Amino acid sequence: MEAPFEYTINRKRIKNLRLTVKAPHGEVVVSAPRHVPVSTISAFVADKAAWIAKHRERLAGQPQPLAAGPEAEALRSTLKTNVPPLMEYWAQVMGVPMPTIAIRRMKTRWGTCNTTTKRVTLNLELARRDPSLLEYVIVHELAHLIERGHNARFYSVMDEHLPDWKHRRRVLNGTAAS
Numbered sequence: 742m743e744a745p746f747e748y749t750i751n752r753k754r755i756k757n758l759r760l761t762v763k764a765p766h767g768e769v770v771v772s773a774p775r776h777v778p779v780s781t782i783s784a785f786v787a788d789k790a791a792w793i794a795k796h797r798e799r800l801a802g803q804p805q806p807l808a809a810g811p812e813a814e815a816l817r818s819t820l821k822t823n824v825p826p827l828m829e830y831w832a833q834v835m836g837v838p839m840p841t842i843a844i845r846r847m848k849t850r851w852g853t854c855n856t857t858t859k860r861v862t863l864n865l866e867l868a869r870r871d872p873s874l875l876e877y878v879i880v881h882e883l884a885h886l887i888e889r890g891h892n893a894r895f896y897s898v899m900d901e902h903l904p905d906w907k908h909r910r911r912v913l914n915g916t917a918a919s
């Protein structure tokens with residue numbers, strides 16, 4: 742059976758076939774023991790087609806590393822304008838101190854919150870997403886100033902302030918339509 746995906750074979754001293762879908766572009770790599778024929782590898786990849794498609798879909802929803810350059814700078818200045826009023830609004834509504842704001846290119850996170858220094862870092866990529874998703878990330882990071890962990894208390898803070906936060910998270914992570 743012909744595999745429906747392009748893939749790279751890495752011959753290794755291992756016992757079993759192993760398949761990896763690599764971030765950020767979803768390249769498929771199969772690590773294979775030296776003696777396993779290509780036909781077996783091809784069948785193995787074909788067998789995993791649904792799994793590969795699902796992983797690629799998930800990767801497509803992940804933040805893509807933006808290259809530094811004029812586009813990134815334009816996006817940064819958009820966020821520098823849009824974020825402070827939104828952050829101020831939500832900090833007041835949620836009763837938390839206004840944090841300092843940093844905007845960075847990040848590969849795996851949409852935002853982070855340092856609860857000690859009260860610093861919220863946002864992924865530059867958010868400038869290219871719907872404003873409702875930026876708002877979701879802001880409320881999420883501010884909620885950490887109330888509760889550090891992702892626990893029941895944290896989620897009840899989210900429910901209280903942004904009742905549709907689960908939908909926004911699904912859209913942000915590429916598992917739902919906007």
Ligand SMILES: [Zn+2]
Nearest residue numbers: 881882885891
């Ligand atoms: Zn969090």
